[in-house]
Amino acid sequence: MSIVPDAGAARTALRALVGEGLSDDEARAAYATAIWSTLVEPGDGAAGALIGHYGAVEALERVLAESTSGLAEAVGLADEDVRAARARWLPRRGDVDRVLVAARRAGVRLLLPGEEIWPCALDDLGVHAPICLWARGDLRALSGAAALALVGARAATAYGTHVVTELAAESAAAGIVVVSGAAYGIDGAAHRAALRADGQTIAVLAGGVDRPYPAGHDELISAIARAGLVLAEVPCGTAPTKWRFLARNRVIAALAGATVVVEAAHRSGALNTAHHAAALGRALGAVPGPVTSAASAGCHRLLREADAVCVTSAADAWELLGLSPNTDGEANPAGGGRTDEHTRVLDALSGRRARATAEVARLCGLSLAEASGILGLLELDGRVERTDDGWRRRSGPRPARLW
Amino acid sequence: MSIVPDAGAARTALRALVGEGLSDDEARAAYATAIWSTLVEPGDGAAGALIGHYGAVEALERVLAESTSGLAEAVGLADEDVRAARARWLPRRGDVDRVLVAARRAGVRLLLPGEEIWPCALDDLGVHAPICLWARGDLRALSGAAALALVGARAATAYGTHVVTELAAESAAAGIVVVSGAAYGIDGAAHRAALRADGQTIAVLAGGVDRPYPAGHDELISAIARAGLVLAEVPCGTAPTKWRFLARNRVIAALAGATVVVEAAHRSGALNTAHHAAALGRALGAVPGPVTSAASAGCHRLLREADAVCVTSAADAWELLGLSPNTDGEANPAGGGRTDEHTRVLDALSGRRARATAEVARLCGLSLAEASGILGLLELDGRVERTDDGWRRRSGPRPARLW
Numbered sequence: 001m002s003i004v005p006d007a008g009a010a011r012t013a014l015r016a017l018v019g020e021g022l023s024d025d026e027a028r029a030a031y032a033t034a035i036w037s038t039l040v041e042p043g044d045g046a047a048g049a050l051i052g053h054y055g056a057v058e059a060l061e062r063v064l065a066e067s068t069s070g071l072a073e074a075v076g077l078a079d080e081d082v083r084a085a086r087a088r089w090l091p092r093r094g095d096v097d098r099v100l101v102a103a104r105r106a107g108v109r110l111l112l113p114g115e116e117i118w119p120c121a122l123d124d125l126g127v128h129a130p131i132c133l134w135a136r137g138d139l140r141a142l143s144g145a146a147a148l149a150l151v152g153a154r155a156a157t158a159y160g161t162h163v164v165t166e167l168a169a170e171s172a173a174a175g176i177v178v179v180s181g182a183a184y185g186i187d188g189a190a191h192r193a194a195l196r197a198d199g200q201t202i203a204v205l206a207g208g209v210d211r212p213y214p215a216g217h218d219e220l221i222s223a224i225a226r227a228g229l230v231l232a233e234v235p236c237g238t239a240p241t242k243w244r245f246l247a248r249n250r251v252i253a254a255l256a257g258a259t260v261v262v263e264a265a266h267r268s269g270a271l272n273t274a275h276h277a278a279a280l281g282r283a284l285g286a287v288p289g290p291v292t293s294a295a296s297a298g299c300h301r302l303l304r305e306a307d308a309v310c311v312t313s314a315a316d317a318w319e320l321l322g323l324s325p326n327t328d329g330e331a332n333p334a335g336g337g338r339t340d341e342h343t344r345v346l347d348a349l350s351g352r353r354a355r356a357t358a359e360v361a362r363l364c365g366l367s368l369a370e371a372s373g374i375l376g377l378l379e380l381d382g383r384v385e386r387t388d389d390g391w392r393r394r395s396g397p398r399p400a401r402l403w
Numbered sequence: 404m405s406i407v408p409d410a411g412a413a414r415t416a417l418r419a420l421v422g423e424g425l426s427d428d429e430a431r432a433a434y435a436t437a438i439w440s441t442l443v444e445p446g447d448g449a450a451g452a453l454i455g456h457y458g459a460v461e462a463l464e465r466v467l468a469e470s471t472s473g474l475a476e477a478v479g480l481a482d483e484d485v486r487a488a489r490a491r492w493l494p495r496r497g498d499v500d501r502v503l504v505a506a507r508r509a510g511v512r513l514l515l516p517g518e519e520i521w522p523c524a525l526d527d528l529g530v531h532a533p534i535c536l537w538a539r540g541d542l543r544a545l546s547g548a549a550a551l552a553l554v555g556a557r558a559a560t561a562y563g564t565h566v567v568t569e570l571a572a573e574s575a576a577a578g579i580v581v582v583s584g585a586a587y588g589i590d591g592a593a594h595r596a597a598l599r600a601d602g603q604t605i606a607v608l609a610g611g612v613d614r615p616y617p618a619g620h621d622e623l624i625s626a627i628a629r630a631g632l633v634l635a636e637v638p639c640g641t642a643p644t645k646w647r648f649l650a651r652n653r654v655i656a657a658l659a660g661a662t663v664v665v666e667a668a669h670r671s672g673a674l675n676t677a678h679h680a681a682a683l684g685r686a687l688g689a690v691p692g693p694v695t696s697a698a699s700a701g702c703h704r705l706l707r708e709a710d711a712v713c714v715t716s717a718a719d720a721w722e723l724l725g726l727s728p729n730t731d732g733e734a735n736p737a738g739g740g741r742t743d744e745h746t747r748v749l750d751a752l753s754g755r756r757a758r759a760t761a762e763v764a765r766l767c768g769l770s771l772a773e774a775s776g777i778l779g780l781l782e783l784d785g786r787v788e789r790t791d792d793g794w795r796r797r798s799g800p801r802p803a804r805l806w
Binding site: 040041044083084085086087088089091092159162163241242243246287288289290291292296297300303304309310311312313316340343344346347348358361362364365366367368369370 | 443444447486487488489490491492494495562565566644645646649690691692693694695699700703706707712713714715716719743746747749750751761764765767768769770771772773
C-alpha cells in the first residue's frame with residue numbers, strides 16, 4: 001500500500017490548505033509534497049532532483065521502498081548520495097497530518113510548484129528550490145509585480161533605519177513588493193515602511209509561519225500576514241536554526257528581482273543574501289554609509305569586492321529592477337554643459353567693468369575670432385551683455401560651481 | 404636676430420632658476436620655454452605639438468616668423484589651427500625677464516621636461532602636458548616615491564575632514580607623497596595631515612606659485628613650500644581662473660598614481676580631477692559617506708557611474724597604488740570558514756543537555772554517518788565535546804554571527 005493516500009483522503013487532509021479544483025493526481029502530489037516538506041531541510045538537492053524526476057508521489061514511494069537500486073542513476077546522483085539522503089530523511093518520518101492541522105489552524109495556504117500563483121522566480125534555484133511554500137496572508141503579493149529585497153543588519157543604526165524606511169516606503173508606494181526577512185533592524189523597518197505606505201510586502205521566515213521569529217516581531221509579522229504575505233518553506237511548527245536562516249536567504253534573493261543591502265557589518269548575514277542574489281544573476285545593490293560606521297562595513301565590502309551597485313535613493317534601487325532607467329543622460333560626471341572656451345571667456349570678463357573683445361581675447365588666451373564668436377553665443381545665452389565700451393558679464397543665475 | 408638670446412645671456416637671465424650645468428642649447432631652450440609659459444594657457448595642444456616637434460627655441464622662432472607656411476603640416480595640425488593658435492599667443496608677448504625676476508624673488512625653480520627631476524608621469528598627458536613647472540619647495544617630493552592624490556569638496560563636512568586627515572596622515576607616514584590642490588576643505592586637510600605626519604606633500608596651484616590661493620591658505624601654502632613642494636605650470640604673477648583650476652586638475656591626476664575623491668557634491672570640481680584620472684588610466688577611488696549627505700553625492704556618482712573603487716581606509720587607497728594588496732584572501736564576502744553542514748550540526752546541539760549522535764543527525768537532517776563525521780571534526784576544533792550521554796556544544800569564542 002502506498003504511503004500516500006487516495007485522492008479523496010488526500011483532499012480531506014488538505015482541505016482549506018490548497019487551491020480548489022485539484023485533480024486526483026494533484027491532490028496526491030500535494031499530500032506527498034507536504035510529507036517531503038517534513039523530511040528535508042531547505043534546499044536539499046537530492047530531494048529536489050528526485051521530485052523533479054519522478055514527481056513527489058513516486059519519488060517518495062521509491063525512497064521509502066526497501067530497494068532503491070537504480071534510483072541514484074536515474075537522477076544523475078551517486079549511489080552514496082542517495083544512501084546518505086535516505087539516512088537523513090527516514091529518521092524524520094512522522095505524523096504529517098498533525099502538521100496539516102497546525103497549518104489549518106494558523107490559516108496557512110500550501111503553495112505548490114506548478115500552481116499559477118507559484119513564484120516562478122524560485123525555479124532559478126534549480127534542484128535547490130523550495131519544494132513547496134507555506135503561506136500566511138494575501139497571495140496577491142505574488143501576482144507578478146516587481147519585487148525588491150531590502151535586507152540588512154539587525155543592529156541597524158538610526159541612519160540605516162532612516163534610509164531603509166525611505167527606500168521601502170517609496171518603493172511600496174510605487175507598487176513594488178518589498179521582500180525581507182522580518183528580522184530586527186533593517187528588515188523590520190523595511191516591512192513597517194511598506195505597510196505604512198499601504199504597499200505589498202513579503203516576509204520570508206526561517207522557521208514555520210505559525211512561529212513568528214523573532215518573538216519581539218510577533219505583532220509585526222501578524223500585521224504582515226494581514227496586509228501582505230508571510231512565507232516559509234519549512235512546515236508549521238518548525239523552529240528557525242542558523243542553517244534555516246542561511247537557506248531562507250536564498251529564497252529572499254530568488255523572489256526579488258534585485259537585492260539591496262542597506263546596512264551590514266563586516267560579516268553580516270545580509271552578505272549571505274547578497275551572495276545568493278549575485279549567484280542567481282539578480283541585480284545587487286548596497287547603500288553606502290560613513291566609513292567610520294561598522295554597520296556599513298559590509299555594504300562597503302559589497303561595493304569593493306562583489307561589484308554591487310551603489311544605491312543612494314529609491315530611484316537607484318528601481319534602476320536595478322530595470323524599472324526607471326536613469327535618464328539624466330550624463331555619462332561623464334565631470335561634465336557641466338559649458339565648453340572649456342566658454343569658461344575661459346567668462347573668466348576674462350568682469351561683472352562691473354566692460355572689456356573690449358581684443359582685451360577679452362588676450363586675457364583668456366584665445367584668438368580675436370574665437371573670443372568674439374564665443375561672446376556672441378554667451379550673449380544669446382544671456383550670460384554676457386554688450387555695452388558701448390565692450391563686454392560685461394551679466395549677473396543672474398550662477399553656473400554650477402566647479403571648484 | 405633670434406628672439407631667444409645667446410646661451411650666456413640666457414644663463415644670466417635664468418640664474419638660480421634652473422639646474423646647474425646646462426649646455427648652451429639647454430640654456431636657450433629653458434629661456435624659450437619660459438617665454439612659451441607666458442604665451443599659452445595650460446594644456447595648449449598646439450604649443451605642445453610644436454615644441455615637441457621643433458624644440459622650444461625653433462618652435463618659438465617659427466611661430467613668431469612672418470611666414471608660417473608648412474608649420475601646421477609638419478606637426479599634423481590644420482593651417483587654421485596654427486593661425487588660431489598664433490592669434491591667441493602673439494597678443495600675449497610681454498617681458499619674460501620680469502617674470503623671471505619675480506620667480507627668483509619668490510625662490511622658485513623652473514623645472515623642464517627632460518630634467519632628471521621632471522616627473523615623467525606628466526608625459527602621459529601627451530601634447531597637453533605642462534611645458535614646464537614652476538616649483539617652490541623641496542624637489543625631493545618628486546624623487547619617485549608613490550604619490551596619492553586626495554581631493555574633494557571645499558565645503559567639506561566634519562566627516563570628510565576626519566576621513567581625509569586619516570588617509571593623508573597614514574599615507575604620508577608610510578612614505579607616500581600626498582598630492583592635492585591646496586583648496587579649502589578636503590585639499591587643505593590632506594596637506595595639513597601630511598605635514599603633521601612629517602611626510603611629503605605636493606600642492607598644485609592654478610595660479611602662480613608666488614600667488615597663494617585661496618588667500619586664507621597663505622600660511623598653509625608657505626608651510627607646504629617649506630616642508631613639501633608647491634607647483635604650478637603657469638608663471639609667477641599669473642592669477643588663477645576657472646579654466647586654470649580645471650587644467651590644474653589634470654596635473655594633480657597625472658602626478659599621482661591614484662586619485663581618491665574624499666567628499667564631493669553632485670557637481671564638484673573634484674569630479675573633474677577624477678575624470679582626468681580615469682582618462683589617464685590612473686586608479687580612481689571614492690570614499691562613500693551617508694547617502695543623506697550632499698557632500699558625498701559626487702563620490703557616490705563616481706561609484707555608480709565611473710567605476711570608482713570604494714575606499715574606506717588608507718589600506719584601500721594603497722591597494723589602488725599597487726602597494727599593499729589585500730591579503731585577506733576571501734573572494735566570497737559571505738564566507739565564514741565553516742561549511743554548511745557544520746552549521747547544521749552546531750544548530751542541533753545544546754550547550755547544556757548532551758544529545759546522542761542519532762538525535763543530532765535527525766535534528767539537523769543529516770545521515771548518522773555524516774553527522775558523526777562532522778561531530779568528530781568539530782571535536783578536533785574544540786567546538787563540541789563528547790560526554791557519556793552524547794554530544795554537547797562547548798562554550799568558548801562564539802562563531803562570527805551570521806544573522
